[in-house]
Amino acid sequence: METGLRGKVVLITGAGGGIGRACAIEFGQEGARLVLSDVNLTAAQAVADEQVAQGVEAIAVQTEVTSAESVQEMINRTLSAFGQLDVLINNAGIFQSKPILEMTAADWDRVLEVNLRGVFLCGQAAFRVMMEQRSGKIVSLGSLAGQVGGIVAGANYAASKAGVICFTKSLAKQAGPYNINVNCVNPGVIDTAMTQPWGEERRSRMAADTPLRRLGTAAEVAKVIVFLASDAASFVHGAHVDINGGINMD
Numbered sequence: 054m055e056t057g058l059r060g061k062v063v064l065i066t067g068a069g070g071g072i073g074r075a076c077a078i079e080f081g082q083e084g085a086r087l088v089l090s091d092v093n094l095t096a097a098q099a100v101a102d103e104q105v106a107q108g109v110e111a112i113a114v115q116t117e118v119t120s121a122e123s124v125q126e127m128i129n130r131t132l133s134a135f136g137q138l139d140v141l142i143n144n145a146g147i148f149q150s151k152p153i154l155e156m157t158a159a160d161w162d163r164v165l166e167v168n169l170r171g172v173f174l175c176g177q178a179a180f181r182v183m184m185e186q187r188s189g190k191i192v193s194l195g196s197l198a199g200q201v202g203g204i205v206a207g208a209n210y211a212a213s214k215a216g217v218i219c220f221t222k223s224l225a226k227q228a229g230p231y232n233i234n235v236n237c238v239n240p241g242v243i244d245t246a247m248t249q250p251w252g253e254e255r256r257s258r259m260a261a262d263t264p265l266r267r268l269g270t271a272a273e274v275a276k277v278i279v280f281l282a283s284d285a286a287s288f289v290h291g292a293h294v295d296i297n298g299g300i301n302m303d
């Protein structure tokens with residue numbers, strides 16, 4: 054498959070681990086130039102170092118996605134390093150598993166802030182640049198929880214991801230006329246630092262309920278994201294693509 058990603062500038066938020074790091078590996082293999090952003094600079098720098106060791110052009114940037122100033126700084130660093138922004142992967146996110154009756158307003162706000170305000174701020178800032186370029190690709194991380202409600206996930210997490218799916222459709226309507234493809238993916242349960250604290254019993258139960266009888270890997274999510282950011286998916290727009298082993302089919 055010709056992805057057309059060689060030389061493209063790909064900005065990944067939450068790139069310090071899990072799915073973000075897997076995206077760095079996959080886009081790096083396609084010959085893209087990488088901006089690896091994370092609130093945890095040490096983690097992002099470690100991923101950048103891995104990529105540079107593979108011969109990939111990559112820089113690490115510390116970003117707090119809930120802050121408009123920090124997000125603008127991330128965009129400025131991208132443009133000063135590489136002069137363009139071709140792909141944004143809106144991946145940074147946090148998880149919480151709390152029953153509604155135990156959830157505080159602060160719990161609610163923090164998860165919505167990172168997972169939804171963060172996606173809005175990064176998407177808006179990238180849209181401004183891509184609009185001038187008359188080209189771009191934006192892929193955001195929704196979730197199975199945003200489609201069916203939280204199973205293990207808290208209501209705040211599920212609501213934030215439902216918001217990502219709807220923000221994707223709204224942005225697709227407004228950015229499409231500028232030749233910017235906008236899509237999101239809805240992973241099911243993926244084996245990363247986010248789901249490892251669930252414990253083996255709960256994870257095994259989720260695997261048993263999944264028709265493919267296992268959890269997904271970060272690489273399996275990243276490969277679909279690369280496809281959506283590639284020339285091969287040029288007419289895929291406003292879509293939410295499930296990556297869940299069949300645990301939800303609609």
Ligand SMILES: NC(=O)c1ccc[n+]([C@@H]2O[C@H](COP(=O)([O-])OP(=O)(O)OC[C@H]3O[C@@H](n4cnc5c(N)ncnc54)[C@H](O)[C@@H]3O)[C@@H](O)[C@H]2O)c1
Pocket residue numbers: 066067068069070071072073090091092093096116117118119143144145146147167194195196197239240241242243244245246247248
């Ligand atoms: N793992 C799963 O099962 C799963 C399922 C569905 C969706 N997702 C989504 O995929 C994305 C990546 O998840 P993961 O499993 O790789 O998680 P992870 O915890 O391994 O990685 C998330 C990254 O985001 C960064 N981050 C957190 N808050 C941030 C902030 N305020 N600003 C900038 N960076 C921040 C973290 O430092 C971390 O490196 C998330 O949006 C998550 O909700 C994951």
